[in-house]
Amino acid sequence: MSVSAAPSPPRPALLAAMLDHLVVPPGESARLTTDPTTVSLVSPEIRHTDDVDEFRAWLCPPDDPLASGRVPFPRHLLPTRSWQHGASFRHEELTARDREDLRRAANCYLFGPRALVAEYRAALTHCYAPFAAAFYHVRRLEISAGAHLSVDGHPAVVRAEELSIRRTGQLRPRTAFRLDVGHLRCDRDGSTVGTSTKEQ
Numbered sequence: 001m002s003v004s005a006a007p008s009p010p011r012p013a014l015l016a017a018m019l020d021h022l023v024v025p026p027g028e029s030a031r032l033t034t035d036p037t038t039v040s041l042v043s044p045e046i047r048h049t050d051d052v053d054e055f056r057a058w059l060c061p062p063d064d065p066l067a068s069g070r071v072p073f074p075r076h077l078l079p080t081r082s083w084q085h086g087a088s089f090r091h092e093e094l095t096a097r098d099r100e101d102l103r104r105a106a107n108c109y110l111f112g113p114r115a116l117v118a119e120y121r122a123a124l125t126h127c128y129a130p131f132a133a134a135f136y137h138v139r140r141l142e143i144s145a146g147a148h149l150s151v152d153g154h155p156a157v158v159r160a161e162e163l164s165i166r167r168t169g170q171l172r173p174r175t176a177f178r179l180d181v182g183h184l185r186c187d188r189d190g191s192t193v194g195t196s197t198k199e200q
Contacts, residue, residue, distance in 0.1 A: 020139035024147040034153030044134035055131035087122035143169035
């Protein structure tokens with residue numbers, strides 16, 4: 001695994017006086033992103049690994065009910081057949097069905113009970129490695145009333161000691177997304193934390 005910094009210049013209007021207390025002001029929109037053409041509210045720490053199990057550990061909490069098998073994984077989201085091409089293959093030789101089965105296997109391996117698609121492990125590594133994730137670290141993060149904070153780009157891990165989402169504020173994940181928060185406060189009347197997009 002390697003670690004590299006991906007600096008992004010902050011937009012002053014979106015930052016509170018202390019760097020460890022970030023505020024998205026009322027009615028404003030901000031992003032946590034690895035898109036080099038725009039500004040991220042927090043500069044991400046980009047981590048890389050060739051190990052799909054380490055990548056899974058970054059994105060999937062160990063007590064997740066779907067990953068642990070406490071909640072059944074939907075059968076219609078599993079690959080349609082056993083993997084046919086071994087651990088080494090040329091991408092241009094894959095059929096549309098092969099690619100769809102790889103995508104389904106990746107979703108199950110990363111966010112579901114990976115034992116169901118264990119035979120795909122080597123193929124997933126061959127197809128997708130090296131894996132990359134963006135880590136965002138902040139002590140206190142506040143999304144004000146009517147404000148939006150989107151998370152996009154690389155699969156993301158957002159870690160905050162405290163997250164406050166005020167009335168009608170929204171946290172909008174647009175990529176595979178893990179939120180680790182010590183204390184979460186959501187006001188009533190429409191503040192929301194969106195659903196993760198769990199796709200590789």
